[in-house]
Every structure is written in C-alpha cells, then in structure tokens.
Amino acid sequence: MKILFIRHGETTDNLRHVYAGVTDSSLTSHGVLQTARLATHIGTTIPPLTHIFSSPLSRAKKTAEAIYEEQKKVRVSQKRSKQASAGQADEEEGKGKDSAADIPETATSSSTSINPILSEDERAIEYDDEEEEAGEAIFFKIDADLIEQDFGSYEGEQFLTATPKKNLKKRKRSDSVGSGPGGSGGSAAGGSGGDSKKRKSDDNDLSTTTGATTTTTDVEMTAGEEGPLTGSTDTPLAAAAIPLPEEEEEEEEEEFREMETPASIKARADSFIRRCVIPLLPGTPILLPPSLASHNATTGNSQDPPPENSSPVVAIVSHSMLLSWLWKSFVALFPPSSVLATTPVVQKGWYQGKHPGWGNTGYLVVEVLPKGVVNKDGMTVVIEGVNEKAHLVGLRRTGGGVGSEKWDERQSKLDGFFGKKEK
Structure with a gap:
C-alpha cells in the first residue's frame, strides 16, 4: 500500500501571508500551474491511484480534481497499451499459423487500440467514454474531516503580527x-x-x-x-x-472567536485515519490508540469507509496544519522501530520523530509493507519522500503579476491564459 499526503497549490492568501484556515481562499494562476505539474508528475512516477480523498475547501478540491483527471488519462493510456500489446501478440501468433497473404487487410484493424476508420470527433467521444469508465474505478471522496484548522478571529490576519479581526x-x-x-x-x-x-x-x-x-x-x-x-x-x-x-x-x-483547539483537530485527524486509512492497510496495526480503536467516537462525520483494494494507492489532499495532525495519527499506529526512511530521505535531514512540513503541492509519500516483508511481527512503514517538489523544478511564475493573481476559472485552457506552452 502506498499513501501520499499532499498539500494544495498556491493561493492568494498564501502570498498575502495571512491565516486562511476555513476561509475558502482561491488558487493563484501559478497555483493552477503547480497542480497541473503535480498531477502529471504523480501520473508518471506513482502507480495508478485507487483512492483520492480531499478537503472540501476549493484550494484542496481543485488540486485533487486535477490529479483525478490526470489519473483517468493514465488509466486509459495503460488500457490501450495493453490492448495494443495483446493485439500484436495475437497477430504474431496468427502469422505463425496462416500466411499473411490469406489474411484480409481489415482483419487486424479490430485488434488495434484505435479504430483508424473513426473520425477525429468520433475518436474524441470514444476517448471520453473510456475516461468516464476509468474514473469510475477511482474512489474519489470529499471528506469534511480534512478541512484546515479554524483560526477563529485570526482568520485573514497576517502571520506573527496578527491581532484578532473585528467582525x-x-x-x-x-x-x-x-x-x-x-x-x-x-x-x-x-x-x-x-x-x-x-x-x-x-x-x-x-x-x-x-x-x-x-x-x-x-x-x-x-x-x-x-x-x-x-x-x-x-x-x-x-x-x-x-x-x-x-x-x-x-x-x-462581535465577541472574540477562539481558534480551533488541538484536541478538536486531533479528533478530526483520528476520525479520518480510523474511517479511511485503517480499512485499507495490509493488516491490523499493532498499536491502536483508544481514539483510533473506538468506532463509536463522533466527530460529526459518519461517512462509510472506502472500498477495499488488493493493493491500494491513496492520495490525501489537504492543508499544512491538518496534514501534520494526520501524520501524527498515522504514525501512532506503528512502533517507532517499524517506521523507516529511504536513503534519499535520510540525506535530506530526516530523522526519527521529526515533524514534516509541506510546501504548496509538496507531498509526503510512504509505502506500507505487509507483515513478514521486513518485520515478522507486523507492518513496516517506509518513508520514500518528504515535501517532494521535483515537479516544480524549472517552473517560473508568470510575469506582470499574472502568476500571483487569482486564477480566472473562465479560462478553459492554461495555454490560452498563459500563452506559449512550456516545453
């Protein structure tokens, strides 16, 4: 099982350096480019996702949707590649039995992934149908427990110098x-x-x-x-x-409104891990804190657990503060000796118990190995990447202030908004 803990793209409030917990801050134009890069990167470096969970706030939801759309294309591409390979194998097998001259020219057309007789419009419709079918194979869920911490009266105020906002x-x-x-x-x-x-x-x-x-x-x-x-x-x-x-x-x-307490955030993080992650693990955790073991705990979110999968690949799209609490709840399921890190992660300065951080579209990725693979007594967690942002290498902010502006959702294509497509 593989899990990605992903932060959303850049927002207008990120640039203003203000608290925007439950405030529905919009992605910037640069943030939209970040999400597009992230989606493509995950599609080419991570096995196809089986589950995507997202915060209901638009900055996280749109990031998750970009990943979801790219995953549908990945699945269609893989399906067509398998069909083409199978057709080629059948064709070679047929040549061994019969002469190529005896085979009609159109006999092999049905084995190809794309029917050459179809027009471009018909192929587009066919591709859309395949994408829709591929999308049904991905469990996509908006989960209320993944919303960011509520900063109360500090919402909209600048970091460090914040004073309670007067509503x-x-x-x-x-x-x-x-x-x-x-x-x-x-x-x-x-x-x-x-x-x-x-x-x-x-x-x-x-x-x-x-x-x-x-x-x-x-x-x-x-x-x-x-x-x-x-x-x-x-x-x-x-x-x-x-x-x-x-x-x-x-x-x-109005009276001063307190920010959400750590106990409340922890309860939401525990709720999500209990409902959506534990059912997908390749075994039963050795350590199960009472807050994660109790299925009767109420946090205002009683959604059904996700469908099981033989080898799930899970993406969780949320916010920096909430992701930190999710990580604490997740790691609490395993003994410290069962949480390992790859050499590149260690070289980046990771050590046992370190608190991870997340930049915009940065992600932490772990592999959960079943009992017996590394540890005979239980599962093993291998941290493969912390705040991974290789997809942002070479990405420059669009000049003239355009990159820092709120993304104009009326633009149907990135190319039409940003001009020449990047190579």
Missing part, C-alpha cells in the same frame, strides 16, 4: 442614544453596565465646539443588559442629548 455586525440604535449640539456628541441615557465597546466618529474622534474652542474626546459605548446602548463622556456638552433617527445603525464588534 462587525449592524444593530439599530435607540432614540435614547443621541448626539450633542450639531449632532457630534454622545449622551448618557441610563442603562446598566455591560461589556464596554469603543466607538469613534468617521474621523476617529468625537469633536465638540464651544465658541472658538474645539475639543476632541473618545466616546465609551456601553451595552446595557436590557436597555439600549448608552454613551458617556467627560464633557459637559454631552448632557444635552438630541435623539437620532430610529433607523440609524451602529457598528458593534
């Missing part, structure tokens, strides 16, 4: 909330205490005028438990309140 909502203000002379001041209209909220006028200050003197004062807005919003200032002019129109609206900040 604003509208609410009507009561007549009892007025402004001072000229409509610029606030008034105290009663109401009990509550959570304090800062409000400022359009120029961030509250300006009041007395004769030739102008002062600037912030207004402290307080939400009463039962009454309307009330304001209080330290200027005597604020006492003279003039009611505002009833329909005028005030922006109020």
Whole structure:
C-alpha cells in the first residue's frame, strides 16, 4: 500500500501571508500551474491511484480534481497499451499459423487500440467514454474531516503580527442614544453596565465646539443588559442629548472567536485515519490508540469507509496544519522501530520523530509493507519522500503579476491564459 499526503497549490492568501484556515481562499494562476505539474508528475512516477480523498475547501478540491483527471488519462493510456500489446501478440501468433497473404487487410484493424476508420470527433467521444469508465474505478471522496484548522478571529490576519479581526455586525440604535449640539456628541441615557465597546466618529474622534474652542474626546459605548446602548463622556456638552433617527445603525464588534483547539483537530485527524486509512492497510496495526480503536467516537462525520483494494494507492489532499495532525495519527499506529526512511530521505535531514512540513503541492509519500516483508511481527512503514517538489523544478511564475493573481476559472485552457506552452 502506498499513501501520499499532499498539500494544495498556491493561493492568494498564501502570498498575502495571512491565516486562511476555513476561509475558502482561491488558487493563484501559478497555483493552477503547480497542480497541473503535480498531477502529471504523480501520473508518471506513482502507480495508478485507487483512492483520492480531499478537503472540501476549493484550494484542496481543485488540486485533487486535477490529479483525478490526470489519473483517468493514465488509466486509459495503460488500457490501450495493453490492448495494443495483446493485439500484436495475437497477430504474431496468427502469422505463425496462416500466411499473411490469406489474411484480409481489415482483419487486424479490430485488434488495434484505435479504430483508424473513426473520425477525429468520433475518436474524441470514444476517448471520453473510456475516461468516464476509468474514473469510475477511482474512489474519489470529499471528506469534511480534512478541512484546515479554524483560526477563529485570526482568520485573514497576517502571520506573527496578527491581532484578532473585528467582525462587525449592524444593530439599530435607540432614540435614547443621541448626539450633542450639531449632532457630534454622545449622551448618557441610563442603562446598566455591560461589556464596554469603543466607538469613534468617521474621523476617529468625537469633536465638540464651544465658541472658538474645539475639543476632541473618545466616546465609551456601553451595552446595557436590557436597555439600549448608552454613551458617556467627560464633557459637559454631552448632557444635552438630541435623539437620532430610529433607523440609524451602529457598528458593534462581535465577541472574540477562539481558534480551533488541538484536541478538536486531533479528533478530526483520528476520525479520518480510523474511517479511511485503517480499512485499507495490509493488516491490523499493532498499536491502536483508544481514539483510533473506538468506532463509536463522533466527530460529526459518519461517512462509510472506502472500498477495499488488493493493493491500494491513496492520495490525501489537504492543508499544512491538518496534514501534520494526520501524520501524527498515522504514525501512532506503528512502533517507532517499524517506521523507516529511504536513503534519499535520510540525506535530506530526516530523522526519527521529526515533524514534516509541506510546501504548496509538496507531498509526503510512504509505502506500507505487509507483515513478514521486513518485520515478522507486523507492518513496516517506509518513508520514500518528504515535501517532494521535483515537479516544480524549472517552473517560473508568470510575469506582470499574472502568476500571483487569482486564477480566472473562465479560462478553459492554461495555454490560452498563459500563452506559449512550456516545453
């Protein structure tokens, strides 16, 4: 069994260096090229995939779909190659029995992979039908447990310097909330205490005028438990309140929303491994933590397990944080002595217990060997690649800012959008 843990392509929020956990950030034009390179690379270096799992967020889903479409072409190509080989073998066997002169010219046409009599349009339809049939042989599933960590109020904020984003909502203000002379001041209209909220006028200050003197004062807005919003200032002019129109609206900040906890992310990762990976393993894991052993655990995702396959090749397309938790849940199934790494991986600096990382369209690939192949007591995991990005070698960002822009989905072909096709 082979498993690929794949990260999605580059997104607009990746370039902005902001938290985009559950935010449905779009792929950039460069990100679409990355996914195309990835799909072709997997199709030429990895055995045909039998299972593809993806996060429901579009950046991961579109990456998975690119892989899926390429896998259908790979299967059709392999099928035609086998048919051509079988036809050639039958033809050679027939020549040994009969003279080639006695065989009609059209007798061997049925053994070829493509009927030469068909027009190009008919061949295209035939190829589409073959692709559809090939696609049915691949188990493609969108799984809610593969969604990225929810960063709460930090969604959309920049890394390291992030401050909680103020999610604003509208609410009507009561007549009892007025402004001072000229409509610029606030008034105290009663109401009990509550959570304090800062409000400022359009120029961030509250300006009041007395004769030739102008002062600037912030207004402290307080939400009463039962009454309307009330304001209080330290200027005597604020006492003279003039009611505002009833329909005028005030922006109020929502409460701070916490990011998803590690326990919640772990529960989702465990759920996916338990439902979708363990049933495909070539044996029963020796180590089975309670969170992975219990089939009664509820995480809001009760999807059926994937169909079994004699030699599954699985692609899991998700996000960097979630992939890290998936890896922890997966490795927890095996004793440390059963997790090995190939020489190239070790040379790249991998060591036992190291936390892997994922760049855009980077992938970690492992081979799970059955009991007895390496270890007589159980399965063995061989790490064949960590953050593999050989498919991106030589790929350059399209100039003029085009590569960094959101991918225009109205473009039907990459060639039409990016110009000359790469060689």
